[in-house]
Amino acid sequence: MSELRKDPITGRWVVFATEFRQALNTAPQSGTPAGSLCPFCPGHESLTPPEIMAQRPANSVANDSKWEIRVIPNKFPVLRVEGLLDSHGDGMYDRLNGIGANEILIESPDHLHNLDNLPIEHGEQVLGILRDRFIDLKKDIRIQYIQAFKNHGEFAGANVAHPHIQMIGLPIVPKTVADELEGVRRYHAYRGRCIYCDLIRQDTRTPERLISENEFFIALAPYASRVPFETWILPKQHHADFTGLGKSELRACVRIMQEVLTRYQRVLKDPAYNWVLHTAPFQTADAHLYHWHIELIPRLARFTGFEWGTDYYINPTLPEDAARFLREASI
Amino acid sequence: MSELRKDPITGRWVVFATEFRQALNTAPQSGTPAGSLCPFCPGHESLTPPEIMAQRPANSVANDSKWEIRVIPNKFPVLRVEGLLDSHGDGMYDRLNGIGANEILIESPDHLHNLDNLPIEHGEQVLGILRDRFIDLKKDIRIQYIQAFKNHGEFAGANVAHPHIQMIGLPIVPKTVADELEGVRRYHAYRGRCIYCDLIRQDTRTPERLISENEFFIALAPYASRVPFETWILPKQHHADFTGLGKSELRACVRIMQEVLTRYQRVLKDPAYNWVLHTAPFQTADAHLYHWHIELIPRLARFTGFEWGTDYYINPTLPEDAARFLREASI
Numbered sequence: 240m241s242e243l244r245k246d247p248i249t250g251r252w253v254v255f256a257t258e259f260r261q262a263l264n265t266a267p268q269s270g271t272p273a274g275s276l277c278p279f280c281p282g283h284e285s286l287t288p289p290e291i292m293a294q295r296p297a298n299s300v301a302n303d304s305k306w307e308i309r310v311i312p313n314k315f316p317v318l319r320v321e322g323l324l325d326s327h328g329d330g331m332y333d334r335l336n337g338i339g340a341n342e343i344l345i346e347s348p349d350h351l352h353n354l355d356n357l358p359i360e361h362g363e364q365v366l367g368i369l370r371d372r373f374i375d376l377k378k379d380i381r382i383q384y385i386q387a388f389k390n391h392g393e394f395a396g397a398n399v400a401h402p403h404i405q406m407i408g409l410p411i412v413p414k415t416v417a418d419e420l421e422g423v424r425r426y427h428a429y430r431g432r433c434i435y436c437d438l439i440r441q442d443t444r445t446p447e448r449l450i451s452e453n454e455f456f457i458a459l460a461p462y463a464s465r466v467p468f469e470t471w472i473l474p475k476q477h478h479a480d481f482t483g484l485g486k487s488e489l490r491a492c493v494r495i496m497q498e499v500l501t502r503y504q505r506v507l508k509d510p511a512y513n514w515v516l517h518t519a520p521f522q523t524a525d526a527h528l529y530h531w532h533i534e535l536i537p538r539l540a541r542f543t544g545f546e547w548g549t550d551y552y553i554n555p556t557l558p559e560d561a562a563r564f565l566r567e568a569s570i
Numbered sequence: 571m572s573e574l575r576k577d578p579i580t581g582r583w584v585v586f587a588t589e590f591r592q593a594l595n596t597a598p599q600s601g602t603p604a605g606s607l608c609p610f611c612p613g614h615e616s617l618t619p620p621e622i623m624a625q626r627p628a629n630s631v632a633n634d635s636k637w638e639i640r641v642i643p644n645k646f647p648v649l650r651v652e653g654l655l656d657s658h659g660d661g662m663y664d665r666l667n668g669i670g671a672n673e674i675l676i677e678s679p680d681h682l683h684n685l686d687n688l689p690i691e692h693g694e695q696v697l698g699i700l701r702d703r704f705i706d707l708k709k710d711i712r713i714q715y716i717q718a719f720k721n722h723g724e725f726a727g728a729n730v731a732h733p734h735i736q737m738i739g740l741p742i743v744p745k746t747v748a749d750e751l752e753g754v755r756r757y758h759a760y761r762g763r764c765i766y767c768d769l770i771r772q773d774t775r776t777p778e779r780l781i782s783e784n785e786f787f788i789a790l791a792p793y794a795s796r797v798p799f800e801t802w803i804l805p806k807q808h809h810a811d812f813t814g815l816g817k818s819e820l821r822a823c824v825r826i827m828q829e830v831l832t833r834y835q836r837v838l839k840d841p842a843y844n845w846v847l848h849t850a851p852f853q854t855a856d857a858h859l860y861h862w863h864i865e866l867i868p869r870l871a872r873f874t875g876f877e878w879g880t881d882y883y884i885n886p887t888l889p890e891d892a893a894r895f896l897r898e899a900s901i
Contacts, residue, residue: 388875396874515879543727544719
């Protein structure tokens with residue numbers, strides 16, 4: 240069974256996942272062609288655990304090959320649903336059993352097409368299913384947070400090339416989200432407003448870091464971008480929680496994601512990237528202060544000892560330049 | 571000129587370094603052979619700015635090719651010594667001019683030999699010169715912290731293969747060190763002791779994570795290792811500040827570093843790695859509570875969206891296993 244351990248100095252948790260090691264050893268490589276060995280291609284459903292849910296035509300049944308979108312448990316889960324957290328000390332250290340959830344959303348039967356190449360209706364269904372999995376997993380009171388993320392390209396840590404989104408349900412709130420929520424609280428205590436809302440207002444008034452916007456969402460290059468072409472996608476109105484998204488907002492969200500990814504394609508030529516979804520933690524009293532968003536991180540450079548030592552970043556590209564390049568790309 | 575910008579939500583700083591971009595474009599690649607194009611090999615002193623200090627025989631003069639250890643300013647500095655910080659707001663955002671220092675310590679004339687292959691006396695002189703540069707740079711009251719780090723191997727972000735250590739003097743305390751110091755304070759307020767001292771005591775009593783120790787230093791695989799084979803080297807007695815090291819401690823420090831790097835060689839086969847030095851910030855009133863140390867990070871895997879989204883880590887190898895492999899390697 241996996242184990243969660245807390246660094247006693249910084250409070251940072253680490254998931255020790257021995258089954259994950261097995262996955263690293265047995266996973267087909269990123270360059271795996273469609274068909275042959277890809278466990279996520281249609282016809283290979285027996286290579287994965289039975290599906291949790293799927294988008295399928297009326298004439299198909301669970302786990303046959305006619306699916307359009309498919310959610311499965313990770314065959315080599317980082318965390319498992321079964322068992323007890325069994326929080327206890329180990330001398331001065333703290334540990335938990337590796338309880339949580341680890342699901343994979345396979346975006347389409349197509350081995351090559353990512354979100355930016357799929358029809359808008361299909362993308363809307365992908366995000367809708369992601370939202371529905373969040374709503375379902377939230378019912379488990381042991382889960383404090385779900386980290387949804389995408390790894391695209393080997394350089395971004397993708398083990399399987401077939402486009403998919405991962406969800407890891409955690410019994411603890413991630414440090415990144417806790418830090419952001421703390422910043423949101425500090426600003427709210429001082430100014431009585433949401434810092435993300437204020438940031439959207441400022442970056443709309445002086446739009447040099449603006450990449451795109453539509454009726455519900457805005458995409459911008461953040462003022463202190465950690466890496467070249469980092470992009471944040473935020474709802475323009477204050478919404479703490481991703482699971483509150485309605486049909487038209489889902490569609491607007493997919494539209495702006497597709498647009499940013501297409502602009503990445505044009506400017507950066509099929510870059511490896513990650514995106515991560517940050518939403519309000521589930522069992523935190525003032526989580527309504529949070530402002531949910533998606534962070535896109537092109538993986539163009541390797542991190543050095545400076546980033547490790549400081550948690551600060553050296554970025555050779557100003558966000559104003561990155562935003563201009565992306566805005567001016569013809570799509 | 572470079573610019574420092576602060577993320578208004580998390581307080582994380584980013585260095586926007588346009589000259590650094592130039593360095594990325596013009597630096598010889600990691601695989602550069604000795605001689606020919608390497609700017610750090612003897613005889614190529616004119617390719618670097620004039621030296622700040624050097625270890626040289628009596629019959630040599632500054633910037634000739636007879637040096638044994640050499641410290642130079644980075645030709646493409648991330649931060650510059652000249653100028654004013656000029657801290658000011660940019661609407662709701664905060665910025666500073668890119669003031670600081672960026673020096674490179676070239677470890678030896680040898681293009682291939684790292685610390686683990688150099689004579690112990692030479693290694694002691696390398697660390698001694700590093701200490702002396704810290705003492706000198708600390709006199710600049712604008713510099714709050716010096717991040718010393720090593721990138722070994724292209725995968726760890728090394729642009730120039732010739733072994734060297736970088737120092738970046740910062741006008742702000744790194745987030746990582748501030749987080750660690752905050753943890754040290756919390757523990758000290760509750761228990762009246764240093765958390766690192768207690769951690770050394772516990773890991774010596776149950777030595778399953780112990781890798782090595784000598785009269786002054788201990789090397790251990792931390793309980794919540796972020797990556798496989800992460801190693802911390804700590805002084806066994808409480809010392810806040812790296813610059814307090816005397817001659818025999820310098821030698822003991824090099825000896826344990828050489829030993830751990832040699833064990834990495836045996837077990838991990840010339841891995842890319844970073845090491846970072848964490849010491850007490852210079853102008854913090856209670857910085858004496860801190861416990862200086864070196865963190866070694868083998869770079870075996872790529873980070874995924876999970877690490878980006880959470881600042882938590884998924885590690886397939888328990889530190890008890892890593893420590894055993896390293897201990898049992900014959901050196």
